[in-house]
Amino acid sequence: MKFEEAQEEFIRAWGELGSSWGVSKTMAQIHALLLSSSKPLSTEDIMNELNISRGNANMNIRALISWGLTKKAFMPGERKEYFESDKDIWNISKQVAQERKRRELDPMRRVIDELVTVEAKTTEEKEFKMMLKELQSYTKSADRLIDKLSRSDKNWFFKLVMKLI
Amino acid sequence: MKFEEAQEEFIRAWGELGSSWGVSKTMAQIHALLLSSSKPLSTEDIMNELNISRGNANMNIRALISWGLTKKAFMPGERKEYFESDKDIWNISKQVAQERKRRELDPMRRVIDELVTVEAKTTEEKEFKMMLKELQSYTKSADRLIDKLSRSDKNWFFKLVMKLI
């Protein structure tokens, strides 16, 4: 398989994965493009490679930056902005985990913490409350796990996996 | 806070979470409704509680069943079908992890396994290949981790979390 084919397929698959993770397809595709490119790319490069409009490219580049997955690359003597993505999968995983925690887990935890104070008189209501308390305990563990992950290094993770298998 | 308010808020929050996980809002809301209800519910109950059409209710109940999150409840003497959801958060987590593995991780792994055979002559192409190999190694670990998780019990998980924190 040739590089161009592989790159194209990688972009396609990454984009599709993004969709089932609630991330815009284009955002995931731009990420894939940057991951598979050794040099930083300009907005125009991205527009051309993916056949998308300037507005679309710009919006999704900003989104990638806000996710901490892409940053501006300094290009001496160039007026245009260039962008690059960290290719270290461990860093990417940590970054995604942290952002999803911030955007989804934290707000959900706040809601649950509020809901567990529900008054429960009947048996049914007590069951509901118990379920919420269990959920609270799991989300707390998930929270801690992500914090731990974020402070750990690649090696720690692989050693852990080894031990667990 | 009263039960009805809490239930309503739980359904709202669970539905929103679903959206950012690539799951239809209604499917997540039906799940939340069943999780917060001590008795099995009929399609009509669900339609009424969530103000949705029969077609919508039916489709999303089927989706929940295909995710292994809901099953028919046997109701002696009843002609209608009733549905219930397992409320054990550990079971739910395992089930979601397994389904997402099957639907997303496995296909992605197949693609990556194919892509790593890409011929890489230039330095840039070698970098791309290295990134793919790293990705391959991570997806393999994730795969094993989910398998292990699925065979483990609640206690194992919490003990692990304790040790890690």
Add this chain to the structure above:
DNA sequence: ATTTATTTTCATTTTTTATTGAAAATACAA
């Protein structure tokens, strides 16, 4: 076999989300 209750399907409509492209804003250079 016929009626009645219930579920499923799916063409149509609605809603939501993503994309475009051109105008406005900004940043830089001469």
Add this chain to the structure above:
DNA sequence: TTGTATTTTCAATAAAAAATGAAAATAAAT
């Protein structure tokens, strides 16, 4: 400054996804 390149915004449009509702199919009861 003034002009030029570049980025950003956003109203309009397009595309995708979800929801409706009524007809068809199925299953149970008489």
